[in-house]
Amino acid sequence: MVSPVLLIAVPLGLAFAIPLFTLFWKGSAKYIPPVALGFNLIVSLLLLPRALENPVIVTIGGWGPSISINLVAGPVGVLFSVIIALVGLLVSVYALDYIKEGATEKYHTLYLLLLTGATGVVLTGDIFNLFVFFEILCISSYALVAYHRDKAGIESAVKYLIQGAVGSSLLLIGIGLLYGQFGTLNMADIARNIKEVGSISVFVPMVLIITGLGVEAAIFPLNAWLPDAHSSAPSSVSAILSGIAIEVGLYAVVRVIFTIFGAQSILLFLALLGILTLLVGEMCAFSQNNIKRMLAYSSIGQIGLILFALAIATSYGVTGGLFGVLSHSLSKALLFLTVGYMVYGAGSMEISALEGMGKKMPLTCLAFTIGAFSLVGLPPFIGFPCKFLIVRAALATQQIGFFVLIGLALLGTVIEGAYFFRIVQVLYFKGEKSNQPRAEAPVAALIPMFIFVALIVIVGVYPKPVTDVLSSAASELLSRTEYIKTVLGGIL
Amino acid sequence: MSFLANYIYYTGAFGLILIGLYIILVKHNLIKVIIGLGVLDTGVNLFLISVGYITKGTAPIFSKPDIDPERMIDPVPQALVLTAIVIGVAVLALALSLAIRLYQHYGTLNLRKIREQKW
Amino acid sequence: MRRIAAILLLVIVAVGISRSLVKIPFGAPKKKVATHYINEGVKETGSANIVTSVVVNYRGFDTLGEVTVLFIAAVGLGAVLTRSGGKETRPIEPASLILSTGCKVLFPLILVFGSYIFIHGHLTPGGGFQGGAIIASGFLLIYLGCRAGRISPEASKVAESSGGLVFILIGLLGLLFGGHFLSNFLPKGTVNTLFSAGIIPIIYIAIGFKVGSELAGIIDNLIEES
Numbered sequence: 001m002v003s004p005v006l007l008i009a010v011p012l013g014l015a016f017a018i019p020l021f022t023l024f025w026k027g028s029a030k031y032i033p034p035v036a037l038g039f040n041l042i043v044s045l046l047l048l049p050r051a052l053e054n055p056v057i058v059t060i061g062g063w064g065p066s067i068s069i070n071l072v073a074g075p076v077g078v079l080f081s082v083i084i085a086l087v088g089l090l091v092s093v094y095a096l097d098y099i100k101e102g103a104t105e106k107y108h109t110l111y112l113l114l115l116t117g118a119t120g121v122v123l124t125g126d127i128f129n130l131f132v133f134f135e136i137l138c139i140s141s142y143a144l145v146a147y148h149r150d151k152a153g154i155e156s157a158v159k160y161l162i163q164g165a166v167g168s169s170l171l172l173i174g175i176g177l178l179y180g181q182f183g184t185l186n187m188a189d190i191a192r193n194i195k196e197v198g199s200i201s202v203f204v205p206m207v208l209i210i211t212g213l214g215v216e217a218a219i220f221p222l223n224a225w226l227p228d229a230h231s232s233a234p235s236s237v238s239a240i241l242s243g244i245a246i247e248v249g250l251y252a253v254v255r256v257i258f259t260i261f262g263a264q265s266i267l268l269f270l271a272l273l274g275i276l277t278l279l280v281g282e283m284c285a286f287s288q289n290n291i292k293r294m295l296a297y298s299s300i301g302q303i304g305l306i307l308f309a310l311a312i313a314t315s316y317g318v319t320g321g322l323f324g325v326l327s328h329s330l331s332k333a334l335l336f337l338t339v340g341y342m343v344y345g346a347g348s349m350e351i352s353a354l355e356g357m358g359k360k361m362p363l364t365c366l367a368f369t370i371g372a373f374s375l376v377g378l379p380p381f382i383g384f385p386c387k388f389l390i391v392r393a394a395l396a397t398q399q400i401g402f403f404v405l406i407g408l409a410l411l412g413t414v415i416e417g418a419y420f421f422r423i424v425q426v427l428y429f430k431g432e433k434s435n436q437p438r439a440e441a442p443v444a445a446l447i448p449m450f451i452f453v454a455l456i457v458i459v460g461v462y463p464k465p466v467t468d469v470l471s472s473a474a475s476e477l478l479s480r481t482e483y484i485k486t487v488l489g490g491i492l
Numbered sequence: 493m494s495f496l497a498n499y500i501y502y503t504g505a506f507g508l509i510l511i512g513l514y515i516i517l518v519k520h521n522l523i524k525v526i527i528g529l530g531v532l533d534t535g536v537n538l539f540l541i542s543v544g545y546i547t548k549g550t551a552p553i554f555s556k557p558d559i560d561p562e563r564m565i566d567p568v569p570q571a572l573v574l575t576a577i578v579i580g581v582a583v584l585a586l587a588l589s590l591a592i593r594l595y596q597h598y599g600t601l602n603l604r605k606i607r608e609q610k611w
Numbered sequence: 612m613r614r615i616a617a618i619l620l621l622v623i624v625a626v627g628i629s630r631s632l633v634k635i636p637f638g639a640p641k642k643k644v645a646t647h648y649i650n651e652g653v654k655e656t657g658s659a660n661i662v663t664s665v666v667v668n669y670r671g672f673d674t675l676g677e678v679t680v681l682f683i684a685a686v687g688l689g690a691v692l693t694r695s696g697g698k699e700t701r702p703i704e705p706a707s708l709i710l711s712t713g714c715k716v717l718f719p720l721i722l723v724f725g726s727y728i729f730i731h732g733h734l735t736p737g738g739g740f741q742g743g744a745i746i747a748s749g750f751l752l753i754y755l756g757c758r759a760g761r762i763s764p765e766a767s768k769v770a771e772s773s774g775g776l777v778f779i780l781i782g783l784l785g786l787l788f789g790g791h792f793l794s795n796f797l798p799k800g801t802v803n804t805l806f807s808a809g810i811i812p813i814i815y816i817a818i819g820f821k822v823g824s825e826l827a828g829i830i831d832n833l834i835e836e837s
Contacts, residue, residue, distance in 0.1 A: 005792040009779055012679060016775030019768040060672045062791035063655070066644055069672045106690035113683055120676070128572060132676035135579050139680060142586055143687025151597045154691075155606055158522065158590050165529050165583050166516060172536050172576060173509070173628070179569070180543040180635035183642020204631040502632055510621050517617040544645075547638035552661035553736065554653055554802065564661070566645040567652075571665045575677045578740060582684030585829055589688045592836055 002043050004058050004073035007081055008120050011036040015112040022105045029105035033092040033112045040119065041085035044078055051078040052472055055486055057125070065488055066186045072125035072487060075473035076322075080122035080251060083326060087243050087333050088115040090448035094337050095236040097444040107147055114140035114240065118248045125487060127175055127260070128185045130252060131168070138164050138216060141245055145233045156228035163215055163225045171212025174205040188487035191260050191480060206261050210253055217249030218303050220277040227284075230296035231349070235340025238292065242299040243333035247325045250303060254310050254477065262480045264313070268401070271311035275405045275412075277304030282412040286419045290349045291342075294423075295335055298375065298416065302328045305409055309390045312402065316393035318474035319467065320386065326459075326466070327374065327386040334371035334452040338364050341441035351426055358428035364441050365427050367449040372420040374456050377413060381460040385467070387413065501542035508535030522594065522601040526587050533580035537573045544569035657799030658733035658808035666738065667811045671793040675782070677740075678775060678818060685771070685825045692832050703758045714756025721749035729819030733808045739815040743822025750827040754834055762831055767824045774821025781810050781817075 014036045021028045050056055055074030059065065073081075092111065099107050117136030124130050142164065146157035179185060181201060182193045194202055215222045226246075230238045257263050257270075281301030288294040306328065309321035341364050346353040358365045374381035394406035440446070459466050476483065512535055515528025544566035552564040591601065598606055641649070648669065649661055656664040666674055705711070728735075729742025753760050785794040793810075800807035 003786065003792070005782075005786065009782060009786075009792060012675070013776060013779040013783075015679075016682070016772055016779065018772075020772040020776075023765060023768060058791070060792050061668060062789060062794040063669065067647055068669050103690045103693045106686050106693075109686050110683065110690065113679060116679075128575075128670075129673055129676070132575060132579070132673050132680070136676060136679055136683065139579075139582060139586065139683050139687065142583075142590075143683065143690060146590060146593070146687075146691050149593060149691060149693075154590055154593045154597060158587070158594060161583070161587055161590065162516065162525060162529070165587075166513070166532070168579075168583075169509075169512075169532050169536050173539065176536070176540045176543055176569075176572075177628075177631055177635070179572075184644050185568070200627070201631040201634040204627045207627070499632075499637055501637065506625065506628060510625055513621055513624070514617055517620070518614050542637065543635060545638055546640060551736065552649055554659045554661070555734075557802070561649045564649050566641050567648055567661045567665045568645055568670075570662045571670055571673070574666060574738075574740060575673050578677045579680050582680045585684045586687050586691070589691045589833070592833075593691055 002046050004047060004056055004071050004077075004123055005060065007040055007043055007123065008071075008116060010039055011112055011116045011119070015109055015116065018105060018109045018112075029108045030096050030099070033108050033115075034089055034096075036112055037085050037089040037092055037115065040081065040115075041089055044081045044085055047073060047078050048082065048469070051075055052469065055476065055483075057487060066184050066189045069124070069126045069129050070186070070487065071123045072483075073123055074476045074483075074486075075469065076251070076255075076476050077123045079322070079469060079473050080248070080325075081119050083329055084115055084118050084122070084244055084248070087329050088240065090451055091236050091239050091243075091333060091337065094239075094340075094445050094448045097442045098236055098340060099234065102147060102149070107144070110140045110144050110147075111237075111240070114144065115244070118244055121248050121252055125187050126185055127178070127187055127190065127256075130187075131171055131175060134171075134213070134216070134249075134252065135168060137245060137248065138168065141229075141237075141241055144237045145229045145241075147234055147237065148232075150232075152228075152232040156225070156232040160225040160229045163222070167212045167215030167222070169212075170208045174208035174212060177201075177205040177208070186487075187255075187260050188484045191262065192484050192488065194261060202261070206256070206263065209256055213249055213252045213256065215249075216245065217253050217307075218246045218277075218300055219253070219273060219307065220280055220300075220304070223277070223300055226300055227293050227296045230299065231290060231292035235292075235336050235343070238296075239333040239336035239340075242296065242336060243329040246299065246303055247306075247329060250306060250310075250325070258313075258477050259480055259483055267311045267313050271308050271402070271405060274304045274306075274308030274311055275408050277301070277307065278409060278412045279304075282415040286415050288419075289351055291339055291351050291354065291423065292336075292349055294351075294419065295332070295339065299328075299332055301412060301416065302332070302375070305390065305412070308405065308409060309393060312393050312397060313478065314393060314397065315471060315474050315478065316389065316396055318477055319471045320389035320393045322470045322473055323386040323389055323463075323467065326470075327382045330382060330452055330456055330459075331371045331375045334367060334449060334456070335375070337445065337449055337452070338368040338371065338441075341445060342368065351423060354423070355426055361440050363446060364449070367453055368427070369424050370453050370456060372424060374460070376417045376420055379460065380457065382456045382463075384460060385463040389467075501545070502539065505535050505539035505542060508532070508538060511535075520603050522591050522603055525603070526584065526591065529587065530580070530584055533576070533584075537576055537580070540569050540573050540576065653802055656795060656808055656811065657802060658811050659803050660733050660735065662736075663733045663738055663811060663815070664808070667732075667814050668793070668795060671782075671814075674814075674818070675778060678778060678821060681822060681825055682771070682775060685828050688829055688832055692836050694835075706756055706758055710756050714752050718749050718753055721752065722746060725749065725823065726819070729815050730812065731805070732815040733811045734803060734805070739818030740822055742815075742819040744826060746819070746823035747826030747830065750823075751830050754830065762827055764828075764831075767828045767831075770820050770824035771828070774817045774819075774824070777817040778814055778821075781814060785810070 059070045061068040120133030142161045285297035306324040374383040377383040377387040512532030549565035658664040725742045725745035728737040732738035782793045788796040795809040797809040
């Protein structure tokens with residue numbers, strides 16, 4: 001009888017035990033995150049069939065739903081924890097060889113705690129618990145961005161910290177206003193009491209909470225911290241930040257809007273904001289010369305596209321958005337992992353320094369190319385069914401506004417294709433410095449990269465089983481009354 | 493005047509929040525910004541506590557078995573503020589350690605001059 | 612220019628928030644969740660201090676998260692402030708006689724007071740975090756007064772890790788014996804005595820050790836650096 005609590009309690013326990021392990025066996029710290037995340041992956045996959053029929057609801061402490069905190073492991077929650085555990089496991093295997101200097105056991109502790117915080121955010125059903133796990137996620141990422149302790153890292157971490165801390169304070173004010181009016185902190189209970197969003201006493205907390213969560217979700221104009229932070233962090237950390245942290249932030253925004261507030265009136269505004277984020281991200285990425293900064297701006301662009309898809313708020317739209325989350329996690333994590341060793345081999349992050357890498361590290365550059373094509377949306381990779389679903393969702397709404405916006409989104413995709421093809425050209429077709437010694441990335445890095453490649457290709461060619469899971473997850477997000485009935489009616 | 497007597501705690505809490513936000517938005521020295529963050533945290537905690545007050549209430553501790561439970565104040569905001577204070581302390585500690593390292597690298601704490609990362 | 616924009620933004624925020632505060636009158640009577648805690652709290656958890664039963668038992672998961680946040684701050688601070696070179700030794704000037712003697716006298720008293728606060732968390736105001744902070748201030752006094760003393764990093768690591776592990780183990784034992792994570796499976800005893808309230812004193816003692824050693828570790832890292 002597996003309980004969703006184990007998904008949070010066991011990694012926490014192992015993370016607390018890492019200092020004890022390093023006292024007895026030095027250097028054992030780097031093996032603990034893969035063990036913990038492997039456990040999480042197995043438990044989430046075991047929970048998935050049960051969660052698809054009925055959300056698994058677990059109370060902490062055993063009293064009724066509003067009296068204690070409850071975890072709601074529905075299709076969305078378990079889907080996200082599968083993605084978090086999978087990407088986290090592969091990146092932690094990569095980090096076995098990649099992280100060599102500095103206080104390495106502290107890196108591994110912070111890494112495991114970041115992923116535990118992310119799992120807690122997606123599984124919880126109580127809004128203050130969401131705040132606490134969200135803070136676990138954010139504070140570990142502030143510390144991990146500064147891990148290399150060089151000039152760029154510390155400066156980016158300071159700016160990220162200040163913006164993130166202001167965001168969390170706004171989130172807390174919103175939670176306080178909600179508690180003062182409704183007297184409860186359970187998401188389903190608050191949702192039951194909110195009939196309409198028009199009154200100002202409900203509108204103001206909603207704006208505050210969305211702004212607070214939006215700093216981490218990288219919605220324009222709250223994403224000024226992202227290019228600096230994702231480009232100065234170590235590459236394995238950038239992979240996790242771009243692949244998991246901003247998606248989990250976006251999940252929190254969407255959960256608040258759909259389930260707690262049920263706000264239909266601001267969805268058009270969110271769709272506009274999503275397309276604006278997409279265009280700003282892609283246009284800034286096009287003019288970059290630093291490859292990690294370019295990938296960071298591309299993350300902003302993709303989050304804009306996913307936000308637009310989720311704001312369409314039909315079953316197709318939300319399914320497309322969730323598929324976008326899966327596709328972006330896998331592709332962007334793969335891109336950052338390959339760039340890590342490419343930058344290490346070239347000695348600099350400028351794109352011009354990467355000329356001819358295709359001959360020096362052929363396997364790594366092949367993985368990069370597959371990741372790039374998948375992000376742009378070429379078949380047979382995972383990006384293609386994702387973008388196809390989003391376009392179909394926008395066209396199915398039959399509203400002229402959405403037609404215009406999806407046209408702009410396709411324009412953004414074209415720009416994205418342009419700058420990724422430019423990099424592929426630099427990697428393979430430039431640079432006459434032949435006779436470079438082959439200096440391939442180590443095996444511990446190649447295995448995760450090629451598992452990502454395999455997943456990208458498999459899900460791209462057979463998307464049907466994945467889309468079935470995603471559409472039941474989408475219906476859980478969209479149906480507010482179902483959620484309230486399941487949580488409050490089920491365990492009384 | 494009775495408006496002020498009733499809402500003095502809310503006014504104080506929001507005054508602190510607005511002062512903290514102003515410091516963070518306007519000042520250039522990193523230590524002043526961190527102090528502003530501390531003021532903002534204090535304001536938010538004060539606001540959360542004042543949500544839980546009952547008029548003429550007392551602390552929710554049953555130290556004698558015959559204390560009237562109707563007159564006890566709400567215990568939940570106190571638990572929320574306990575957590576929020578600790579989280580605020582954690583963020584401030586991390587911010588100060590980053591400020592130490594930043595000063596070692598740049599020699600100054602003026603945020604306008606620390607702009608290595610451009611477009 | 613920037614000041615004017617900031618003031619404008621703050622005026623909008625202030626107006627918005629004050630208009631929504633109308634629904635939360637100051638001193639309003641309690642709503643349903645709070646009434647349940649106060650009326651049933653002593654019977655269900657056995658602790659006389661209702662705030663403690665909310666923090667540790669009803670909303671114990673938040674406390675677990677809070678303990679984790681403090682752990683992350685201590686580890687992150689250690690990671691940012693690691694010195695890659697060796698430790699440089701500077702001549703330490705000894706403190707004056709009054710200061711060093713006073714510190715040596717006060718330190719055990721502060722430790723006893725801090726321990727009293729976290730052991731009696733379920734009877735009087737206080738608890739693990741407050742007691743841990745007092746213990747850490749005792750260590751700060753030692754750093755300021757007897758300047759050559761340092762806490763041993765191994766002892767601090769053991770205290771920190773075992774505090775956190777005890778918390779999670781009690782939660783998992785609750786899952787095993789009571790069917791729910793963090794359920795109160797030990798006997799509740801009589802109210803207002805020291806050995807009452809099931810798992811609450813044990814968790815608070817673990818938290819007290821953890822927070823005390825963590826904050827002392829943070830102070831140690833910052834003093835090493837300066």
